[in-house]
Amino acid sequence: MTPKWIAADWGTSNARFWAIGGDGSLLGERTSDKGMGTLDATEFEGVLAEVCGDWLDTANTVVACGMVGSRQGWVEAPYQTTPCAVCPAKMVTAPVKRAGLTVHVIPGIRQMEPADVMRGEETQIAGFLAENPGWDGVICMPGTHTKWVHVSADEVISFQTCMSGELFALLTQHSVLRHSIADTGWDDAAFHDAMSQTLSRPEGLAGRLFSIRAAQLVNDTDTVTLRARVSGLLIGAELAATKPYWLGRDIALVGADAVSMPYVAGLKAQGVTVVRADAKDMTLAGIKAAHALLET
Amino acid sequence: MTPKWIAADWGTSNARFWAIGGDGSLLGERTSDKGMGTLDATEFEGVLAEVCGDWLDTANTVVACGMVGSRQGWVEAPYQTTPCAVCPAKMVTAPVKRAGLTVHVIPGIRQMEPADVMRGEETQIAGFLAENPGWDGVICMPGTHTKWVHVSADEVISFQTCMSGELFALLTQHSVLRHSIADTGWDDAAFHDAMSQTLSRPEGLAGRLFSIRAAQLVNDTDTVTLRARVSGLLIGAELAATKPYWLGRDIALVGADAVSMPYVAGLKAQGVTVVRADAKDMTLAGIKAAHALLET
Numbered sequence: 001m002t003p004k005w006i007a008a009d010w011g012t013s014n015a016r017f018w019a020i021g022g023d024g025s026l027l028g029e030r031t032s033d034k035g036m037g038t039l040d041a042t043e044f045e046g047v048l049a050e051v052c053g054d055w056l057d058t059a060n061t062v063v064a065c066g067m068v069g070s071r072q073g074w075v076e077a078p079y080q081t082t083p084c085a086v087c088p089a090k091m092v093t094a095p096v097k098r099a100g101l102t103v104h105v106i107p108g109i110r111q112m113e114p115a116d117v118m119r120g121e122e123t124q125i126a127g128f129l130a131e132n133p134g135w136d137g138v139i140c141m142p143g144t145h146t147k148w149v150h151v152s153a154d155e156v157i158s159f160q161t162c163m164s165g166e167l168f169a170l171l172t173q174h175s176v177l178r179h180s181i182a183d184t185g186w187d188d189a190a191f192h193d194a195m196s197q198t199l200s201r202p203e204g205l206a207g208r209l210f211s212i213r214a215a216q217l218v219n220d221t222d223t224v225t226l227r228a229r230v231s232g233l234l235i236g237a238e239l240a241a242t243k244p245y246w247l248g249r250d251i252a253l254v255g256a257d258a259v260s261m262p263y264v265a266g267l268k269a270q271g272v273t274v275v276r277a278d279a280k281d282m283t284l285a286g287i288k289a290a291h292a293l294l295e296t
Numbered sequence: 297m298t299p300k301w302i303a304a305d306w307g308t309s310n311a312r313f314w315a316i317g318g319d320g321s322l323l324g325e326r327t328s329d330k331g332m333g334t335l336d337a338t339e340f341e342g343v344l345a346e347v348c349g350d351w352l353d354t355a356n357t358v359v360a361c362g363m364v365g366s367r368q369g370w371v372e373a374p375y376q377t378t379p380c381a382v383c384p385a386k387m388v389t390a391p392v393k394r395a396g397l398t399v400h401v402i403p404g405i406r407q408m409e410p411a412d413v414m415r416g417e418e419t420q421i422a423g424f425l426a427e428n429p430g431w432d433g434v435i436c437m438p439g440t441h442t443k444w445v446h447v448s449a450d451e452v453i454s455f456q457t458c459m460s461g462e463l464f465a466l467l468t469q470h471s472v473l474r475h476s477i478a479d480t481g482w483d484d485a486a487f488h489d490a491m492s493q494t495l496s497r498p499e500g501l502a503g504r505l506f507s508i509r510a511a512q513l514v515n516d517t518d519t520v521t522l523r524a525r526v527s528g529l530l531i532g533a534e535l536a537a538t539k540p541y542w543l544g545r546d547i548a549l550v551g552a553d554a555v556s557m558p559y560v561a562g563l564k565a566q567g568v569t570v571v572r573a574d575a576k577d578m579t580l581a582g583i584k585a586a587h588a589l590l591e592t
Binding site: 079110111112114115116117145160161162163164166167170171174175176202203204205206207208209210211213214215217218219221234237238240241242243 | 412
């Protein structure tokens with residue numbers, strides 16, 4: 001079978017491409033490190049041809065999500081505004097030179113108050129809904145910028161982004177705490193203890209971070225323990241901030257295992273059960289749902 | 297008049313030296329960028345001779361505070377443990393080759409639970425107490441790592457370090473928010489609005505940081521406004537964390553103007569009046585108080 005169209009998840013740092021057959025079957029998958037952050041608007045088509053040139057012999061349509069649709073991307077796909085349909089209807093076509101090729105870009109979603117934005121996650125949500133029709137609840141997508149998204153009646157009602165992932169990276173790699181934190185390893189008890197502290201008393205976060213450093217100097221606390229403690233403090237604070245999202249709701253966690261683990265542990269400790277789904281699978285399912293819209 | 301002794305504030309990044317006459321008068325002041333972080337234990341004496349060689353013709357005593365007394369410094373001056381006397385009695389002498397020279401290093405203070413440490417600030421506290429005998433209350437020392445210190449009956453009772461200064465630097469210079477935050481400038485209303493939010497609802501901090509980025513993308517909010525908003529969110533969270541320190545207490549703020557400003561504004565908005573003192577002046581006064589102990 002030959003590729004009929006190409007699905008693309010084109011983010012800031014990386015891009016992933018899938019070749020799809022006429023019957024929807026997956027024929028191939030390729031990645032590139034030519035993310036949006038390294039490209040001018042005029043350079044995207046060249047990267048596509050470079051990575052997927054042979055697929056383009058038969059595929060004449062590309063459907064892409066992610067930062068490729070930002071103002072600094074290939075073409076700006078203006079945000080939809082909440083509340084809005086999950087499945088992206090307002091795709092934008094990117095300028096291309098190759099005859100017969102059409103590139104559709106899925107728009108992100110914005111929220112006016114409190115201000116928030118997503119680009120790429122809306123496609124994972126569409127994929128999750130495609131595989132779980134009629135699902136109602138909150139989808140949590142852990143990552144550098146974790147999204148908590150309230151979905152109801154196939155609409156994104158509201159969402160909230162938390163930067164705990166980026167804060168963890170900054171604190172463990174660039175702050176004074178880096179001297180006291182192991183690069184890898186985990187301590188479940190320390191994680192849960194710290195998480196309980198900031199979840200029950202979120203006002204303590206600002207005061208508890210430096211004590212990570214002090215605990216090593218004063219008590220010679222193990223650096224693996226301190227790594228789990230930083231994670232716990234941040235996840236506890238995030239769960240305190242997002243309580244209106246997860247309390248008493250069905251929760252779906254869409255993300256890779258490593259980044260999802262502290263969220264699963266934290267929510268489980270609060271008595272919340274979550275269903276899991278893989279982020280890459282949901283992205284592809286969402287792009288397929290968007291492609292299906294083109295054919296109707 | 298010739299220098300009788302030398303006062304030194306030797307931190308991680310910089311060092312400052314003062315020549316003091318026999319009657320306690322200040323005869324000169326010099327700085328160096330040879331901070332503790334760049335020196336091996338054996339190199340401190342050479343830097344002292346390089347920067348203050350002529351003073352050492354007549355001065356035979358040095359009294360130093362700061363990271364010079366850490367494990368990685370010239371000589372480790374073991375922490376005193378709270379509660380402890382403000383004026384440092386347990387100075388340690390550093391190894392020197394020069395005949396007739398004695399170098400005294402002021403110890404830092406540690407707290408076992410919650411774990412916390414200071415090195416250098418104890419000397420500013422001693423200076424403030426020397427100039428304000430019998431003072432009882434909380435001394436706040438704004439900086440990269442702000443210290444809140446409860447002082448009573450000439451003792452340090454307890455203290456709390458907050459990393460808001462370092463977090464502000466990380467967020468504005470290294471996080472995704474850097475794209476949305478001006479390098480300088482201030483917006484008083486935005487600062488107070490954000491500070492009120494996290495002071496009254498500290499659990500919101502984790503969710504409000506990313507909205508700084510989103511506010512620029514969605515509402516095109518001015519980057520100077522967003523700079524003040526980040527500061528307000530962090531100071532509000534710190535004031536929530538340190539409420540037991542400042543509520544209903546006399547507060548002394550020891551710090552430079554730029555770094556003290558948001559704390560003064562924040563505390564004032566809570567109806568707290570503060571007295572101010574300059575950090576450099578308090579350091580020198582504290583070293584003088586330590587030197588006076590040597591002569592008794």
